[in-house]
Amino acid sequence: MSSNAACIFCKIIKGEIPSFKLFESERVLAFMDIQPLARGHALVIPKTHAAKLLDVPDNELEECMPVAKRIAKAIGANDYNILQNNGRLAHQEVDHVHFHVIPKPDAKQGLQ
Ligand code: 5GP
Ligand code: ZN
Numbered sequence: 833m834s835s836n837a838a839c840i841f842c843k844i845i846k847g848e849i850p851s852f853k854l855f856e857s858e859r860v861l862a863f864m865d866i867q868p869l870a871r872g873h874a875l876v877i878p879k880t881h882a883a884k885l886l887d888v889p890d891n892e893l894e895e896c897m898p899v900a901k902r903i904a905k906a907i908g909a910n911d912y913n914i915l916q917n918n919g920r921l922a923h924q925e926v927d928h929v930h931f932h933v934i935p936k937p938d939a940k941q942g943l944q
Pocket of ligand 1: 840849851852863864865866867868916917923924925926927
């Protein structure tokens with residue numbers, strides 16, 4: 833499993849930067865986004881360092897979607913986005929593959 837000393841998400845995995853963790857296993861970490869686009873905005877990352885989706889071996893990725901599903905369920909939003917950006921033109925800022933789980937505000941559910 834590769835790690836990159838300069839990568840902010842690798843630092844979160846190693847505990848060098850604090851985060852609000854939601855789930856952790858051998859291959860996956862999920863934590864709250866520091867600048868949430870909506871209340872409950874979370875990130876799911878493979879623990880191995882890779883900048884873009886195509887750089888991650890399938891076996892390191894396979895747990896990410898089930899974890900994103902569990903978080904989406906736990907958040908309880910009817911509507912939500914699962915987003916994964918690759919490259920600057922696609923709005924990727926952190927070069928460690930991550931899946932956003934972004935609830936869409938729903939006044940009835942108090943998620944705005
Ligand atoms: P991107 O634009 O690369 O798809 O999204 C990167 C996400 O990482 C952004 O939503 C940003 O708020 C989040 N982020 C950046 N640095 C940190 C950090 O140090 N801690 C946490 N929890 N989230 C971060
Ligand atoms: Zn990394």
